[in-house]
Amino acid sequence: MSEKPRIVPIKDQEALVRDNKSGAVLNTDMSALEKYRAKRERDRKMQEEFNQMKNDMSEIKSLLAQLVNRD
Numbered sequence: 001m002s003e004k005p006r007i008v009p010i011k012d013q014e015a016l017v018r019d020n021k022s023g024a025v026l027n028t029d030m031s032a033l034e035k036y037r038a039k040r041e042r043d044r045k046m047q048e049e050f051n052q053m054k055n056d057m058s059e060i061k062s063l064l065a066q067l068v069n070r071d
Helices: 030-068
Strands: 007-010 013-019 025-027
């Protein structure tokens, strides 16, 4: 009685394998993973910069309102 291998390649998908124990499909393409991580980091930084700009604009609006309302 032969036991099934735990990791099996998926037909027509070079970078994908199936874990027979959990049923999960796993991507083995490490360069794609690195690209994804780099993009995620760029997106995070861009969002951080955007949020900082929003805060700066709010502060500028507040300061302008104070200048206009000065008596």
